[in-house]
Amino acid sequence: MKKYLQHKFALTEQGAExxxxxxxxCFFGYLLNMIPAMILMLFLQGLLFTGLRGSAxxxxxxVLVLLLMAFQLGLxxxxxxxxxxxxxxxxRIEIAKRLTKLPLSYFSKHDLSDLSQTIMSDVTAIxxxxxxxxxxxxxxFLFFPLVSVLLLAGNFRLGLAVIIPVLADLLLIxxxxxxxxxxxxxxxxxxxxNSEKFxxxxxxxxxxxxxxxxxxxxxELYRTMEESExxxxxxxxMQAVPVTLSGLLMQLALPAxxxxxxxxxxxxxxxxxxxxxxxxxxxxxxxxMDGLSMFSAELFYLNARVQRIDAIRQTKLQGGEEHELKxxxxxxxxxxxxxxxxxxxxxxxxxSARQGEVTALVGRSGCGKTSILRVVSRLYDYEKGSIRIDxxxxxxxxxxxxxxxxxxxxxxxxxxxSSILENIRIGRKDASDEEVMEAARLAxxxxxxxxxxxxxxxxxxxxxxxxxxxxxQRISIARAxxxxxxxxxxxxxxxxxxxxxxxxxxxxxNSLIRGRTVLIISHRLKSVENVDKxxxxxxxxxxxxxxxxxxLKSSRSYQKLVENAALAESFRY
Numbered sequence: 001m002k003k004y005l006q007h008k009f010a011l012t013e014q015g016a017e018x019x020x021x022x023x024x025x026c027f028f029g030y031l032l033n034m035i036p037a038m039i040l041m042l043f044l045q046g047l048l049f050t051g052l053r054g055s056a057x058x059x060x061x062x063v064l065v066l067l068l069m070a071f072q073l074g075l076x077x078x079x080x081x082x083x084x085x086x087x088x089x090x091x092r093i094e095i096a097k098r099l100t101k102l103p104l105s106y107f108s109k110h111d112l113s114d115l116s117q118t119i120m121s122d123v124t125a126i127x128x129x130x131x132x133x134x135x136x137x138x139x140x141f142l143f144f145p146l147v148s149v150l151l152l153a154g155n156f157r158l159g160l161a162v163i164i165p166v167l168a169d170l171l172l173i174x175x176x177x178x179x180x181x182x183x184x185x186x187x188x189x190x191x192x193x194n195s196e197k198f199x200x201x202x203x204x205x206x207x208x209x210x211x212x213x214x215x216x217x218x219x220e221l222y223r224t225m226e227e228s229e230x231x232x233x234x235x236x237x238m239q240a241v242p243v244t245l246s247g248l249l250m251q252l253a254l255p256a257x258x259x260x261x262x263x264x265x266x267x268x269x270x271x272x273x274x275x276x277x278x279x280x281x282x283x284x285x286x287x288x289m290d291g292l293s294m295f296s297a298e299l300f301y302l303n304a305r306v307q308r309i310d311a312i313r314q315t316k317l318q319g320g321e322e323h324e325l326k327x328x329x330x331x332x333x334x335x336x337x338x339x340x341x342x343x344x345x346x347x348x349x350x351x352s353a354r355q356g357e358v359t360a361l362v363g364r365s366g367c368g369k370t371s372i373l374r375v376v377s378r379l380y381d382y383e384k385g386s387i388r389i390d391x392x393x394x395x396x397x398x399x400x401x402x403x404x405x406x407x408x409x410x411x412x413x414x415x416x417x418s419s420i421l422e423n424i425r426i427g428r429k430d431a432s433d434e435e436v437m438e439a440a441r442l443a444x445x446x447x448x449x450x451x452x453x454x455x456x457x458x459x460x461x462x463x464x465x466x467x468x469x470x471x472x473q474r475i476s477i478a479r480a481x482x483x484x485x486x487x488x489x490x491x492x493x494x495x496x497x498x499x500x501x502x503x504x505x506x507x508x509x510n511s512l513i514r515g516r517t518v519l520i521i522s523h524r525l526k527s528v529e530n531v532d533k534x535x536x537x538x539x540x541x542x543x544x545x546x547x548x549x550x551x552l553k554s555s556r557s558y559q560k561l562v563e564n565a566a567l568a569e570s571f572r573y
Contacts, residue, residue, distance in 0.1 A: 018083030026139025187453035427479030443478035
């Protein structure tokens, strides 16, 4: 039961356990709601047949029932809402933790706005359904079979008069499920698309304004919102029609019981008490079914959200065992990789990056250089060939073990809306302020930090909005200095630096790379002429490798790269 609920409603294990407790509380709530009708029956029996007992008896019995119902309602409320709020927190934490373990390939195929909506909006929908619909629906399905058996045992024909409309109503709900789920999913996907378009518009305000496309983009967003409203109305109608028909169908239950019961009473088969009892039972069951119709609509609406959370849970994690790397030489042999499982980016890459040496990857744009760095650092898993560090395939090493030994500086820098100090400290969370400031000095950050009003404690805005591209890049480099890992990966780190700053960074790197395995990509070939080894990548393959002088003699691709670099450096506007 617990596993079923976890899968059905995308709950955690604790949430499923809490839902079971809440459902049992709701089941007893349905049962207790029958007690006032039973007291009324007892009163009528005394009034019509056996004689009334003292008023104190009925008063005491009513007070006891009220106290019992109050206790049960309190228990039901606590179990519903306490478990709901606890599960809301647990589910968000579980999703967040799961996202931290997913391979980077997952994020390249999913928009960040979509993931944030899953954590916030989807969990909110599950939270509401758990507190209002799930437990009461399960409680009713536990309550109805028990009451049905009792009704059929009391009088088979009267029992059928109560049960048949309910079964017909349940069949209607079941048959309408596909329509309701389909409509809710389309609306859900439209909301996701809206979120992505709004985020894209916000992020691209500078480009839109500079190109004079603000009004055009605004009109497109209005059209998207209008389509959302039309789809929303259709979805609500798809849900409203079954709920309305369900309500009309349940209106037949009471007349059916009255007509059947009257016929049986007139024929002398039942007493008036039986007729009144079954009418009261039909009324109580109708109340439960009216709620169930609305609950089912909410649960059907939940379907797309549950599937999205399940998709995150089912995404395969990167495996591997904990392993302390001793040697950090990296060996690649015939490595192949693609981002979308169709177009190969790397076809056959083979080379060794030895510990204590600097290995540079060069090649035309799009040849696969950055992809090599990504598979070496295991941000993505390669598909064919092998990559070995310390003699072990990196797919056999846990990502935590590997990431502890790797510092990465990519061309695209991501910063947080925090201080420079805390942005650099991400490189090593337990670093002291003095260590952070020393890393900033080595990365040539001191000059622009001193110009800021609060120095290294200055808040730099969303993704470092208050800094230049070169300043943002140097903070990223400072993180690598602070982490001080034995494997250093640098991807176009000088892309946003002027020549003067690049020279200063090179001076700092000379002290950092000693004894480390360094993989570097640079579009400025002058900056890598003196490295230990240059690997030429051509269309996802290793075309040649060697020193600068060796490649000038043996590799036509490298010669062409050098010629193009010279032309670019000599170009003047």
